[in-house]
Amino acid sequence: MSDPREDQEEDLDVSLDDEDNNQDLEDTDEAQQGKEEEASATAAAAKPAPAAAPTTTTTASAAPPSDRPASDSRFFAIRTTGGQERMVADMLYTKVTAKKIGIRSVMVLDSFKGYIIVEAPDANVAYEGLAGIRHVRGQIRGDLPFKDIEGYLIKKPTVTELNIDDTVEVIAGPFKGMKAKITRVDYEKQEATVVLLDSPYQIPVTVDANYLKKAGH
């Protein structure tokens, strides 16, 4: 069994040690405050460096699509009153040419009824241009990817898609709505000779290639 006095002494030692520890802690707190001040000063000095770093990264990321000159263009689908797309486009043309708004182009596509497509670097620029224009009903959220619009811009002649023995549908002319089979294609004149499948007699008919549409599309 140990002496209780010794235990008390030990306790006192411990308490003394605690005081010392507290002093040490205070010292360390002061030291830490000093360190923090230094750190904040160094951080303030170091701040410009991280700010400069993203700019370098953005320029690096913007570099790859350099094959297209204006990679920052975004496309917005603007809803208009039905049948007033050209009216909206005309008003927008007048406004943009007069006020030098940053809109780059506007498209009115016949296959995209009730909408016009605005090309701008930013949504705010598109909003600025469309503000106050009649027949504008709203905007589809987000922007359209260019590859979706590209298909409307580059139209291959229909004749290039036609091959002999293809089954096609006649979409215009006196044989409209009939199905036919191609027997000959004249790529220069953009004509195709077809045999009508719905007809009781197999008569070859030469029609404009634009009047034909590939069946199943």
Next chain:
Amino acid sequence: MAKEKACRKCKALTSGKVCPVCKSTDLSPDWSGIILVFDPAKSLVASTLEITTPSRYALKVQ
């Protein structure tokens, strides 16, 4: 408003008898789709269609 015509060469739209872009007189009344180009240098659409002059263009001319 008189029906506009599209130039068969450059597809520019005009109400007159001469194309405002290429000065051609070969105009067609049968066209569809409108493209307004304001900034051909920065426009992706203009670069795709090889348009260099700001104007109003048709998308398809027959």
